[in-house]
Amino acid sequence: MTAKQHSPTRDSQIGEPPAGSSSAKRPSGRVIRLGRIDRARRSSLDILAVFVVAQVICVIAGLAVPGKFAYVTEGNIQVMLQAIPELGIVAIGVGLLMIAGEFDLSVGANYTFTAIVMANLATGYGVSPWLAALTALAFGLIIGLLNAAVTFWLRIPSFITTLGSGLFWEGFTLLYHGAGFVSFTPTGAFASATSGSFGFLEVEFIWFAALAVACGLLLHRHRLGNWFYAAGGNTTSARAVGVRTRRVKTIAFAIAGVTAALAGVLATSRVNSIVPGQGTDLPLNAIAACVIGGVALMGGRGTMLGIVLGSALIYTIQDVLLLLRAPGFYLQLFVGLLIIAAAGLNQLARGRTARQGNG
Amino acid sequence: MTTANHDRAGGGGVTAAPEALLELRGISKSYGQVKALHDVSFTIGQGETVGLFGDNGAGKSTLVKIMAGVERADAGEALWQGQPVPLGSRRASAALGIEPIYQDGALCESMPIWRNVFLGREDTVRGGFLRAKSMRETASTILRSVIEIGAHIDPERLVGELSGGQRQAVAIARAVHFKRALLLLDEPTSALAVRETEALLGYVRRLRDEGVSSVLITHNLHQAYQVCERFIVMSRGRISMDARRGDISLADLTGHVIAQ
Amino acid sequence: MLRKASSLVIVAIAAITLGACSGNTSSGSPSAARGTLSGAAQGKNVTFIVYADQSTPFFNPVVDGARAAAKIYGLRLNVEYSGSTDSTQVNQIETATASGVNALAVSIPSNTAFTKAICAAHDKGIPVVAFNVNATSGPVLNCVLSFVGQDFEQAGYLIAQRLVREGKVPHGATVFCPVEDPTAVYASGRMAGANRALAAVGAKCDEVSTGFDLSQAQTTETQYLLGHRSTSVILALGQVPLQVAPASAKAAHTSATIAGFDLSTQISDSIKSGSILATVEQQPYLQGYYAVTQLALNLAYGSTPSDVNTGNEIVDKSNVGQISTLAGTIY
Numbered sequence: 001m002t003a004k005q006h007s008p009t010r011d012s013q014i015g016e017p018p019a020g021s022s023s024a025k026r027p028s029g030r031v032i033r034l035g036r037i038d039r040a041r042r043s044s045l046d047i048l049a050v051f052v053v054a055q056v057i058c059v060i061a062g063l064a065v066p067g068k069f070a071y072v073t074e075g076n077i078q079v080m081l082q083a084i085p086e087l088g089i090v091a092i093g094v095g096l097l098m099i100a101g102e103f104d105l106s107v108g109a110n111y112t113f114t115a116i117v118m119a120n121l122a123t124g125y126g127v128s129p130w131l132a133a134l135t136a137l138a139f140g141l142i143i144g145l146l147n148a149a150v151t152f153w154l155r156i157p158s159f160i161t162t163l164g165s166g167l168f169w170e171g172f173t174l175l176y177h178g179a180g181f182v183s184f185t186p187t188g189a190f191a192s193a194t195s196g197s198f199g200f201l202e203v204e205f206i207w208f209a210a211l212a213v214a215c216g217l218l219l220h221r222h223r224l225g226n227w228f229y230a231a232g233g234n235t236t237s238a239r240a241v242g243v244r245t246r247r248v249k250t251i252a253f254a255i256a257g258v259t260a261a262l263a264g265v266l267a268t269s270r271v272n273s274i275v276p277g278q279g280t281d282l283p284l285n286a287i288a289a290c291v292i293g294g295v296a297l298m299g300g301r302g303t304m305l306g307i308v309l310g311s312a313l314i315y316t317i318q319d320v321l322l323l324l325r326a327p328g329f330y331l332q333l334f335v336g337l338l339i340i341a342a343a344g345l346n347q348l349a350r351g352r353t354a355r356q357g358n359g
Numbered sequence: 360m361t362t363a364n365h366d367r368a369g370g371g372g373v374t375a376a377p378e379a380l381l382e383l384r385g386i387s388k389s390y391g392q393v394k395a396l397h398d399v400s401f402t403i404g405q406g407e408t409v410g411l412f413g414d415n416g417a418g419k420s421t422l423v424k425i426m427a428g429v430e431r432a433d434a435g436e437a438l439w440q441g442q443p444v445p446l447g448s449r450r451a452s453a454a455l456g457i458e459p460i461y462q463d464g465a466l467c468e469s470m471p472i473w474r475n476v477f478l479g480r481e482d483t484v485r486g487g488f489l490r491a492k493s494m495r496e497t498a499s500t501i502l503r504s505v506i507e508i509g510a511h512i513d514p515e516r517l518v519g520e521l522s523g524g525q526r527q528a529v530a531i532a533r534a535v536h537f538k539r540a541l542l543l544l545d546e547p548t549s550a551l552a553v554r555e556t557e558a559l560l561g562y563v564r565r566l567r568d569e570g571v572s573s574v575l576i577t578h579n580l581h582q583a584y585q586v587c588e589r590f591i592v593m594s595r596g597r598i599s600m601d602a603r604r605g606d607i608s609l610a611d612l613t614g615h616v617i618a619q
Numbered sequence: 620m621l622r623k624a625s626s627l628v629i630v631a632i633a634a635i636t637l638g639a640c641s642g643n644t645s646s647g648s649p650s651a652a653r654g655t656l657s658g659a660a661q662g663k664n665v666t667f668i669v670y671a672d673q674s675t676p677f678f679n680p681v682v683d684g685a686r687a688a689a690k691i692y693g694l695r696l697n698v699e700y701s702g703s704t705d706s707t708q709v710n711q712i713e714t715a716t717a718s719g720v721n722a723l724a725v726s727i728p729s730n731t732a733f734t735k736a737i738c739a740a741h742d743k744g745i746p747v748v749a750f751n752v753n754a755t756s757g758p759v760l761n762c763v764l765s766f767v768g769q770d771f772e773q774a775g776y777l778i779a780q781r782l783v784r785e786g787k788v789p790h791g792a793t794v795f796c797p798v799e800d801p802t803a804v805y806a807s808g809r810m811a812g813a814n815r816a817l818a819a820v821g822a823k824c825d826e827v828s829t830g831f832d833l834s835q836a837q838t839t840e841t842q843y844l845l846g847h848r849s850t851s852v853i854l855a856l857g858q859v860p861l862q863v864a865p866a867s868a869k870a871a872h873t874s875a876t877i878a879g880f881d882l883s884t885q886i887s888d889s890i891k892s893g894s895i896l897a898t899v900e901q902q903p904y905l906q907g908y909y910a911v912t913q914l915a916l917n918l919a920y921g922s923t924p925s926d927v928n929t930g931n932e933i934v935d936k937s938n939v940g941q942i943s944t945l946a947g948t949i950y
Binding site: 067069070073074076078079082083086170174178181267268271272273274275276278279280318319322323324325 | 672673674675676678679682828830831832833834835837838839841842843845846847848859862863866870871872883884885
């Protein structure tokens with residue numbers, strides 16, 4: 001590779017940098033040059049800012065008037081560490097898949113079906129809970145792979161495939177099991193590993209954090225992550241340079257399936273019972289968490305940090321409302337409004353960034 | 360002026376014919392009833408910039424697609440540096456070093472430049488983890504080599520923030536960096552502003568120094584005449600003229616093309 | 620007392636059934652034609668429409684009871700779910716009528732929405748029995764032969780009254796009333812009854828929706844209790860919120876009294892251990908069982924169905940062992 005000489009005349013520039021970009025006159029809002037930080041991750045810094053501000057306000061309020069707002073209490077922190085992972089673990093899988101350009105609406109049915117299989121094996125057939133849980137994860141993987149296979153072989157949008165497969169697995173659960181409760185009461189090491197706590201730290205949260213770190217490394221530091229972004233951002237371009245987009249998306253479908261099953265295992269271990277009809281709002285809540293966290297519906301954008309914070313934020317919204325004694329009947333109303341507001345703010349922030357450097 | 364003229368090695372050429380890189384013999388292709396290419400044969404040399412002209416439907420795009428491996432010829436064969444090779448798939452062509460350059464650069468708008476440059480060819484440690492620092496630095500180097508646009512551009516910027524011309528430049532720079540042997544450019548300047556066009560052409564001109572061959576499809580004869588050493592004119596699926604720059608004037612070339 | 624009467628009815632029917640079955644021969648023979656129960660109603664089609672989603676746990680035992688009765692009388696039972704959607708149920712009733720079903724069992728949660736469809740079936744000579752919830756007034760009542768079910772309002776009143784009588788409800792208190800779906804018929808009925816009893820001490824229900832997901836319900840209840848430290852009574856209006864109430868109370872470090880509705884293995888265990896004070900068992904199994912039995916008898920003998928109140932039994936530590944086995948389908 002020979003070094004290039006400077007061109008003597010400057011008029012052979014390939015165009016000026018586009019108007020409004022970083023080196024041209026810049027609207028006075030964003031003067032800070034973030035430099036090394038992946039520009040695509042700027043949206044996750046926005047959500048981080050929102051999250052931190054929200055938490056700071058809550059903590060201060062909780063410390064100031066603990067009688068009226070029990071935010072900083074052991075009970076609240078404990079339930080937070082148990083509940084966020086239930087949505088968060090699913091959101092990780094759904095988010096990775098969304099970044100890769102596809103959807104999975106079957107995660108709720110997956111979560112329920114695999115948990116029922118596990119509970120039946122353990123309670124009904126005396127199988128070891130570890131083996132039962134592994135079976136659940138295996139079924140979750142199969143469901144994910146089936147979603148991928150149907151999407152690609154039949155060439156239908158994954159939104160439709162997984163809408164259908166979700167209904168299928170819901171119905172199949174009732175066919176296979178009927179409509180009753182199954183108890184699941186593991187003891188010993190399994191119970192500690194899935195629903196215990198190390199002092200303050202709930203085990204569910206450790207699973208969530210570990211999964212977030214692992215998938216975060218995969219997404220941001222591994223070439224597979226690069227392929228996720230490419231497959232979701234511009235499938236044609238990705239294929240043109242030789243990325244095997246179908247294979248990459250299949251891996252993402254598989255991850256979504258396994259994470260849904262894992263969430264089911266942990267939740268069932270926590271409440272010691274499972275019944276069909278669970279998890280019906282899980283797919284949409286997971287998508288909402290991702291969108292709030294900066295994942296684009298169209299694919300190609302998003303960060304692990306954003307997904308984690310989006311899940312935590314949704315949980316925090318409900319928590320704050322209940323702690324503040326918002327009228328119980330209107331809980332859904334408020335949560336819905338706040339989800340829209342949070343996602344809208346995120347879009348505004350992204351719009352600002354994009355407009356600055358629009359080619 | 361409609362006689363076919365397969366004059367290749369001309370005594371009056373400015374430079375001697377370069378070593379053959381890709382030779383196509385007897386390539387034919389039909390789409391249903393329509394015969395897009397009739398028995399097309401020609402050779403591209405090392406470091407040669409070839410301009411490909413012809414009216415719409417002449418078969419230029421089809422020929423280029425076959426070279427890229429996106430389409431498969433019905434008949435004919437190809438030789439790469441003298442050895443017969445199959446040109447049946449994108450993967451096969453890519454393995455030889457043939458790279459199509461698209462108008463949008465085949466880049467992903469939502470990703471930073473450095474990730475795009477290394478897409479599919481990531482620099483990794485064992486296990487597949489990215490050597491991000493090294494890739495960013497290399498991307499900077501690549502951008503700087505395309506001096507005119509590189510100086511101000513941070514490899515962290517999203518491709519979506521680049522203009523069309525800049526994107527193509529990035530795509531070309533990527534191809535050069537990864538030592539692609541033959542670039543195929545289909546109407547690269549049609550969507551560009553004047554200054555961007557000049558810059559892109561300047562870059563294409565320098566490819567020869569890198570030892571990279573290229574095929575440039577264009578309607579702008581004036582531009583092509585400045586940049587290419589060889590001109591191939593196609594008409595109705597056949598090559599009607601194949602001349603070196605030294606052997607033909609712009610006026611004659613124009614006349615020939617118009618008369619098709 | 621009502622329970623004793625109900626038991627007598629069961630015993631009577633069982634005796635007749637056993638007697639009839641022991642004399643069963645092929646349907647072509649004269650002795651069969653003379654009126655063995657199973658012979659007469661054998662093979663007839665009964666459509667049983669549940670006004671709920673297929674996975675709502677409350678109706679499992681109802682359907683089990685219906686199936687058990689259908690099996691005894693040799694009926695062909697077709698169970699359908701309308702998912703709490705009026706238009707779906709209307710369609711299902713009309714389809715059953717048009718396809719010539721022999722008998723129909725259905726819930727009637729509205730005084731007007733189903734009048735046309737049900738009366739059309741009635742006019743065609745199809746016997747209709749209502750179960751689980753009946754209209755309170757209107758012409759539809761004329762098209763229905765009987766109602767088999769419990770009184771949600773009465774159930775709510777009973778349990779709340781028990782709490783008040785035992786002094787568990789402080790004056791003017793707010794009682795935490797979590798429920799899966801506040802719009803469900805059982806929810807509004809139970810809450811109305813509970814509020815009626817609570818009014819005696821100036822207290823009332825604070826109703827919160829928990830959804831059907833056990834884990835989320837536990838989270839929601841815990842969060843509520845953390846925010847409402849002064850809660851002293853939890854009256855869960857449904858099975859899911861009752862089941863997770865003890866764990867929620869524990870997580871929120873509160874020692875509220877817990878009571879509710881419906882029965883499951885875990886609820887039964889919690890009563891035995893004392894973390895749940897009492898629950899109301901509404902014998903859902905009997906609803907399905909009696910409704911189908913009455914239709915079978917009507918088809919076989921033309922006998923007239925009559926209203927059956929399947930009763931509201933308060934289950935606490937004193938009788939939980941016995942009830943668990945008697946109630947039929949416990950999970």
